Amino acid sequence: MSPIEITRRALLEGTAATAMITALPDHGASAQQTPTGGAGESELMVRLQINGKTHSLDLDIRSTLVDTLRERLGLTGTKKGCDRGECGACTVHIEGRRVLACMTLAAAAEGKEITTIEGLADGDTLHPVQSAFIGHDAFQCGFCTSGQIMSAVACIREGHAGTEADIREFMSGNLCRCSAYPQIVAAVKSAAQIQGI
Numbered sequence: 001m002s003p004i005e006i007t008r009r010a011l012l013e014g015t016a017a018t019a020m021i022t023a024l025p026d027h028g029a030s031a032q033q034t035p036t037g038g039a040g041e042s043e044l045m046v047r048l049q050i051n052g053k054t055h056s057l058d059l060d061i062r063s064t065l066v067d068t069l070r071e072r073l074g075l076t077g078t079k080k081g082c083d084r085g086e087c088g089a090c091t092v093h094i095e096g097r098r099v100l101a102c103m104t105l106a107a108a109a110e111g112k113e114i115t116t117i118e119g120l121a122d123g124d125t126l127h128p129v130q131s132a133f134i135g136h137d138a139f140q141c142g143f144c145t146s147g148q149i150m151s152a153v154a155c156i157r158e159g160h161a162g163t164e165a166d167i168r169e170f171m172s173g174n175l176c177r178c179s180a181y182p183q184i185v186a187a188v189k190s191a192a193q194i195q196g197i
Ligand code: FES
Pocket: 079, 080, 081, 082, 083, 084, 085, 086, 087, 088, 089, 090, 091, 100, 101, 102, 103
């Protein structure tokens, strides 16, 4: 039985709540599940594969991936902004695809390869997108930056970074309160060129 099935059944039986799986358009991260409240007390032992390491955790089945990363595993590079799927600050990769960690139940990610901002660099060598963001001053306060970078890595890999218009469209799920958009677009464009994509 898959983690998604376990979670949906537990939510339905235990709380009479519903679980929803929603796919967003390709230009943004996907929202995989939305717990809808209730007083369920069920815990689940979940094995998460994050940045190449396996973590075994007892989790409340309603735990989101962003809370699990930050509060249980100390991976605070992934930010929590709106906590409702609107800002993109919590963007991580699951199986190479960008997802919103605030809208994903941790249990639903069991058995899948999760990559966070902490897993992008190769030792002391930054990922080309990280280097491009630094080189282009593509941040001010930096709160949105890890989500922007994770989204940009996927955007480039998807082949959606050929033009500035494409970059703006396919990065539109990541908001920046500091309005560093011109520098972000320049960084993504530059990283795509450096990677020959
Ligand atoms: S914190 Fe997840 S989209 Fe804003």
